[in-house]
Amino acid sequence: MEIKENMTFVASYSGGKDSILAIHRAKNQGLTPIGLITTHNTNSKRTTNHTTDENLLKTAAESMGIPLTYINTTSETYAADYEKKLHEAKQNGAQICVFGDIDLKGHLDWCTARCENTGLIPYFPLKNEKRKTIVYEFIDDGYSAVIKIVDTTRLNESYLSKTLSRTLVEQIEQDGADICGENGEYHTFVYDGPLFTHKVQYTVQNREQQGKYAVLHLAEKPVFI
Numbered sequence: 453m454e455i456k457e458n459m460t461f462v463a464s465y466s467g468g469k470d471s472i473l474a475i476h477r478a479k480n481q482g483l484t485p486i487g488l489i490t491t492h493n494t495n496s497k498r499t500t501n502h503t504t505d506e507n508l509l510k511t512a513a514e515s516m517g518i519p520l521t522y523i524n525t526t527s528e529t530y531a532a533d534y535e536k537k538l539h540e541a542k543q544n545g546a547q548i549c550v551f552g553d554i555d556l557k558g559h560l561d562w563c564t565a566r567c568e569n570t571g572l573i574p575y576f577p578l579k580n581e582k583r584k585t586i587v588y589e590f591i592d593d594g595y596s597a598v599i600k601i602v603d604t605t606r607l608n609e610s611y612l613s614k615t616l617s618r619t620l621v622e623q624i625e626q627d628g629a630d631i632c633g634e635n636g637e638y639h640t641f642v643y644d645g646p647l648f649t650h651k652v653q654y655t656v657q658n659r660e661q662q663g664k665y666a667v668l669h670l671a672e673k674p675v676f677i
Contacts, residue, residue, distance in 0.1 A: 455575055457482030461548035462541040462572075464563070465490045465520065467504045467512060469597045469616065470552030470578060470632065472642045473590045475518075477577040478550045479647070485518045486546055489537055491530070492522040503601065503662075504641055505671050508654060512641075515648040531566065538570040548573045554634050555580050583632045587621050595645030598654075599638050600668045606637045609666040612659065616640060641670060 463475045465488035479485060492506060506522065513520035521541075525533035538549060549572045553559040560576065567574035578586055590597070597616045602609055606629050614620055621631050629637040643652040653673035660667050 455481075455483070455548060455573060458484060459547045460484045460486050460545050461550050461575065462487040462489055462538075462546045463518075463550040464552065465509070465513070466552070466639075467509050467642060468552070468640045469590050469595065469642055470554065470586070470634075472552075472595060472597075472645065472647065473586065473593075474550050474552035474577045475516075476593065476595075476645075476647055478548075478575065481577075483548065483550075486544065487541055488513050488516075488518050488520045489523060489541065490520065491534070492524050503667055503669070505657075505669070508641070508652070508670055508672050511672055512643065512648070512652045515650050515652055517649065531562075534566050535570050538566060538572055542571055546572060548575050550575050550577065552576075552578060554578050554583070554586065554632065556634060583630065583634070584621075587616070587632050588618065591616055591618055591621070593646060595642055596651075597640035597642045598668075598670070600641050600670060601639040602666045603637050603664055604661075604666050605664045611638060612666055612668045613656065 461478060461483050463471065463485060465471050475485060490509060510520055521537060523533050523537045549567050551563045551574065553563060553576055564574045599611050599614050602611050607627060625631045633639060643654060654670045655673040657669040657671050
């Protein structure tokens with residue numbers, strides 16, 4: 453089915469830069485967001501892929517004015533639980549599901565299959581674009597993202613807690629990593645930009661090593677009155 457202006461969508465939302473840019477582009481194309489969905493590890497109370505605190509993501513979603521729904525799941529029931537939530541989104545009026553994937557075939561195929569099984573149109577606004585086009589557009593459009601996960605076999609842990617910039621992206625490229633982190637070199641949390649009505653304040657809880665990954669755990673910054 454052809455994607456047309458004024459169609460409604462839900463978006464796969466990780467809190468990271470690519471999912472945010474995909475939503476940004478979809479809105480600019482005249483599509484209407486009615487929800488964000490993210491997978492949630494029922495044991496850790498953090499998102500499955502980016503290990504982001506659930507309350508922090510909720511605050512970001514509120515700043516964007518888009519309702520956030522969690523898919524409570526485990527690795528064993530991941531696909532089935534995802535499809536169940538897409539079914540619910542369709543019943544609530546969604547016609548499209550927007551994803552921030554670029555060109556990893558396994559990811560594109562998985563997302564497409566989930567949509568085909570639930571009657572939604574899969575849409576990948578960033579699909580097959582050049583990495584620099586994507587990451588520079590994100591930065592130049594005025595978004596702010598902090599690096600919260602680094603694959604230490606491909607990037608130095610010193611990248612943790614740094615905010616993406618053209619200079620930092622150039623350094624990532626010089627270090628031989630994918631500048632978009634599409635292969636898991638790094639993950640981000642977006643805390644400000646055109647989609648946001650206000651900047652999301654966060655604080656660092658702790659750092660830890662999870663296998664080859666150095667992880668920065670973020671939480672909402674307490675507000676004192």
